[in-house]
Amino acid sequence: MSMDIPYTVGVRTDTGLNNGKLGIWLFLASEVMLFGSLFASYVMLRVGSTNWPAGATYLNIPLAAVNTVVLISSSVTMVLAWASLVRRDFGRFRLFLAVTILCGLVFLVIKYIEYSAKFHHEYFPSTNTFLAIYFTLTGLHGLHVIAGMAVNSWLWGPGSGMWKTDPVHFTNRVENAGLFWHLVDLVWIFLFPVLYLL
Amino acid sequence: MNDTHDHADLDRHVRAAMLVFGSLLVLTGFTVTAYFLHLPTRIAIAVALLIATVKGSLVAGWFMHLISEKRIIYWMLALTAAFFFPLLLFPTFNLLGAVRLH
Numbered sequence: 003m004s005m006d007i008p009y010t011v012g013v014r015t016d017t018g019l020n021n022g023k024l025g026i027w028l029f030l031a032s033e034v035m036l037f038g039s040l041f042a043s044y045v046m047l048r049v050g051s052t053n054w055p056a057g058a059t060y061l062n063i064p065l066a067a068v069n070t071v072v073l074i075s076s077s078v079t080m081v082l083a084w085a086s087l088v089r090r091d092f093g094r095f096r097l098f099l100a101v102t103i104l105c106g107l108v109f110l111v112i113k114y115i116e117y118s119a120k121f122h123h124e125y126f127p128s129t130n131t132f133l134a135i136y137f138t139l140t141g142l143h144g145l146h147v148i149a150g151m152a153v154n155s156w157l158w159g160p161g162s163g164m165w166k167t168d169p170v171h172f173t174n175r176v177e178n179a180g181l182f183w184h185l186v187d188l189v190w191i192f193l194f195p196v197l198y199l200l
Numbered sequence: 201m202n203d204t205h206d207h208a209d210l211d212r213h214v215r216a217a218m219l220v221f222g223s224l225l226v227l228t229g230f231t232v233t234a235y236f237l238h239l240p241t242r243i244a245i246a247v248a249l250l251i252a253t254v255k256g257s258l259v260a261g262w263f264m265h266l267i268s269e270k271r272i273i274y275w276m277l278a279l280t281a282a283f284f285f286p287l288l289l290f291p292t293f294n295l296l297g298a299v300r301l302h
Contacts, residue, residue: 018272078261089210161278185264199234
């Protein structure tokens, strides 16, 4: 005997939302606190330091600027992927989601180039406090990019079968995956100036 | 955004998303330009964080649909903010107090 999970498509009368959307927002709130604690650590380390290096001393600003553009672009293609589903255009959905995943991959490749250069110059998290917080913040952010890509890849591939059986539920899933992806973009928007430019 | 959409609303939403995209690119340009102006540290921090806040608000408002969300999400985020900002500020106050003691 199977039991359906309630309110995956329809909205609850008490919240006005389906449960998936309420769940993803609760998760995003916890993510804000996770990154918030690390930003607080950055502020404490920086204010307490007598000699804080400029980001450009160690970091590559042009590469990070390109990565910012790549991530912003991926957020737009994520919106377009979701909008394509609402318009019942599954082909364009797959195209835009593929571009989103590709942008995530480009971001990670650029990050790999950046990290490789640091390790080549023997800059490690143990080198100094600035590099420790840099690797922690960008490493955690990178893990979120990988997680977002994994979810988007599943929705592009095996998970997309739901489009045929329950299109509204599938559209809600894509919207929720998009909310996570936009948060990843949002975090980078603050990481870029804080770590690289200040 | 609500769970039901008509196409006119969706077209407006997509147009707004494209405008936001253009604005984010321009603001990223401003951020990098401000860095190369070599402003005094305090002003540079204020300018960079101001631009980042505007960019973040655009992403949250339009890409994440927060301009037209349900009240329960606003309350949830207000509660998050009530913990987030003290989390950011308390260590700073603590350190400033420590500096005064010395």
